[in-house]
Amino acid sequence: MKIIMLGAPGAGKGTQAKMIADKYGIPHISTGDIFRANIKNGTELGKKAKEYMDQGLLVPDELTCDLVVDRIAQPDAAKGYVLDGFPRTIPQAEALTAALKARGESVDYAIDVDVPDENIVNRMGGRRACLACGATYHVSFNPPKKEGICDVCGKELVLRDDDKPETVQKRLDVYHAQTQPLIDYYTKAGVLRSVDGTQDIDKVFGDITGILG
Numbered sequence: 464m465k466i467i468m469l470g471a472p473g474a475g476k477g478t479q480a481k482m483i484a485d486k487y488g489i490p491h492i493s494t495g496d497i498f499r500a501n502i503k504n505g506t507e508l509g510k511k512a513k514e515y516m517d518q519g520l521l522v523p524d525e526l527t528c529d530l531v532v533d534r535i536a537q538p539d540a541a542k543g544y545v546l547d548g549f550p551r552t553i554p555q556a557e558a559l560t561a562a563l564k565a566r567g568e569s570v571d572y573a574i575d576v577d578v579p580d581e582n583i584v585n586r587m588g589g590r591r592a593c594l595a596c597g598a599t600y601h602v603s604f605n606p607p608k609k610e611g612i613c614d615v616c617g618k619e620l621v622l623r624d625d626d627k628p629e630t631v632q633k634r635l636d637v638y639h640a641q642t643q644p645l646i647d648y649y650t651k652a653g654v655l656r657s658v659d660g661t662q663d664i665d666k667v668f669g670d671i672t673g674i675l676g
């Protein structure tokens with residue numbers, strides 16, 4: 464099962480992608496997590512990506528597409544995967560379509576987690592992230608068992624640099640300009656499914672499993 468998560472920053476893509484990955488036994492591939500891991504490890508890619516991420520801008524397609532095409536060719540992705548945060552531009556979607564087509568494959572579902580901008584700003588201020596394992600929490604909507612500590616791996620949780628209100632607004636603008644057109648792209652491809660992302664986390668997941676079966 465090859466699944467793409469679409470939706471604004473903070474819509475709940477990562478939260479749902481992790482639950483999908485666990486339920487269906489497929490890898491969760493998050494380009495944001497990959498970039499943050501590279502930043503943490505001080506790689507060349509991390510240095511370049513950070514310049515864009517800190518400003519709320521997208522990392523250029525040249526630095527992003529090959530990375531994902533290589534990742535989905537790994538053995539653990541043979542039975543499928545859930546892509547979270549990729550594609551984010553039309554050229555990225557076209558690169559993915561071409562890479563899959565070369566192997567006689569295509570995306571099965573593009574799940575749009577729909578949340579209006581007004582709700583996003585609240586969510587981002589309360590988001591806490593584990594940079595070690597990629598888990599995310601919310602101080603009120605989805606708190607960790609122990610304040611400030613990741614339930615999954617025990618590491619300390621942080622407020623991401625790009626979750627500050629000034630940057631969140633920029634990221635929303637970028638989303639509307641560059642990523643939202645993908646809804647049309649995947650509607651035309653016949654694989655778009657929308658879910659109401661303003662519901663509770665478990666309710667959203669119920670809608671998604673209703674779609675995936």
Ligand code: ADP
Nearest residue numbers: 472473494495515516520521522527548549551
């Ligand atoms: P969010 O959880 O808000 O959706 P992500 O963790 O997916 O954020 O991404 C954080 C940042 O990493 C983005 O604002 C962008 O700078 C960069 N990024 C992640 N995925 C991509 C991508 N597919 N193309 C370009 N930039 C990306």
Ligand code: ADP
Nearest residue numbers: 473474475476477478586590600601604663664
């Ligand atoms: P994305 O990957 O789309 O940027 P996340 O999954 O990281 O989004 O969720 C953004 C924030 O909102 C996190 O703090 C998360 O715990 C919280 N969150 C996710 N889904 C919901 C929901 N359905 N209701 C309320 N808060 C949510």
Ligand code: ZN
Nearest residue numbers: 593596613616
């Ligand atoms: Zn963790």
